[in-house]
Amino acid sequence: MFETGRPDSGEGILPDHAIAALAAGGAIRTARPFDEDQIQPASLDLRLGPTAWRIRASFLPGPGESVAQRLQRLALHQLDLTGGEVLETGCVYLVELEESLALPASIAASANPKSSTGRLDIFTRVIADRSRAFDVVPAGYEGKLYLEISPRTFPILVRQGSRLSQIRFRVGDTRLGEDELRDLHRAERLVGTDEADVAGGGIAVSVDLSGDGFGGLLGFRAKHHTGLIDVDRRAACDVDDYWEPLVTRGRRELVLDPDAFYILASKETVHVPPAYAAEMVPFDPLVGEFRVHYAGFFDPGFGHDAAGGRGARAVLEVRSREVPFILEDGQIVGRLVYERMQTLPTALYGEGLGSNYQAQGLKLSKHFKAWTRD
Secondary structure, three states: OOOOOOOOOOOEEOOHHHHHHHHHOOOEEOOOOOOOOOEOOOOEEEEEEEEEEEEOOOOOOOOOOOHHHHHHHHEEEEEEOOOOEEEOOOOEEEEEEOOEEEOOOOEEEEEEEOHHHHHOOEEEEEEEOOOOOOOEEOOOOEEOEEEEEEEOOOOEEEOOOOEEEEEEEEEOOOEOOHHHHHHHHHHHOOEOOOOOOEEOOEEEEEEOOOOHHHOOEEEEEEOOOOOOEEOOOOOOEOHHHOEEEEEOOOOOEEEEOOOOEEEEEEEEEEOOOOOEEEEEEEOOHHHOOEEEOOOEEEOOOOOEOOOOOEOEEEEEEEEEOOOOEEEEOOOEEEEEEEEEEOOOOOOOOOOOOOOOOOOOOOOOOOOEOOOOOO
C-alpha cells in the first residue's frame, strides 16, 4: 500500500510513504501490524495498549525519570482494556501506547488529539520518557510512548487498539514565515478571504455566529450527565441525547457559559495545498475568557479539490473559562500555522481514506447520527 524507500533527507513533515519507511526500518516499533488506515497523509494514528491506569494527577516525568517510574507513585488502580473499559469524566488516566519509537537523530515528532477526540471533549496528551513537555518527542528519542486521557464532558468506552491521538514526524525547521504565508495565500488562497490576517507565524481564523450558512444554526452546546460514547462506533449516538443545538435569534453573538463545551464553525474556509500541512493553534488568551480547546491538525489536501474548489470550514471546539464571555461573529479564535511537507504524500486527505471531515460544514464527530432541525 505504501512505498518503503528510505525517507528523503530534506526538511519537512514526513508523508505517508516515509512514515511507512520509518516503521519498516525499525524507527517505529509495534508488536502487531498497523491497521489498514492507520497511516494518514502526514501522520500516524496511535493505538491504545492493553493496560490503563487511573492516576492521581497529570504529570511530566522530567529529564531524570521514565514515565513508568513516576507511574509507580501516582497510579490508583489498573484497568484491563482488552475487553473494553469505561473512562469517567473528571478523571485522569494513563495508557501505554502500542507504538514505541527509536528515531534517527535527524527526526523529531509531535502529537495532538485526533479530530474526533477533540469533538468529544476528550483531553489527551502524549508523554515520552524524560520529557519536559507534552506532545513533543525530541529528535533521536528511543523509548515508549504513553497517552494521558481525561474525558471532560462525556464518559467514554475505549479498548486496546482505540485511536485517540496522532503523531507526525519532521526533519528540520518546517514552519512557514509570515512573508512565505502571504505569498502562499496569494497563490493558493489558504483561507476564504482576499487579504489574510497574517501575524505571529499564522493566519487568523474567526468564528461564524451569523447562522447564514447553516440555516440559522450557530453550533452545539454539550449536555452534561449523558450516556456513554463508544469511541470505536460510528453513527451510533443520537445527537439530541448529547447536544443542545444553538440557533440565531437575530443577534450575531453567543454567551459562553463557564466550563461549557461548544462545537462551532470558522467563518473562513480553510485550504491546505498538497505540499503542506497545517495546525490551528489557540489565539492570544489575553483577548478573552475562552479558547479553542484543542489544537487541530489538518492533513495535506484538506479542503483541496483538484478540479478547482478551495476550502472547507474548520470546526472549532470552544470552551469558556471561569466567567461568562460574549463571543461575537467574526471574532478571531485561532491561527493556522502552515508547515512544508518533505515530499508529496501518496494519498491526500479525502482521497479514498475514509476521511470523515472533508468538505465539512458544522459537523459533530463521526460517533453521531445525521442530524436535521425539526
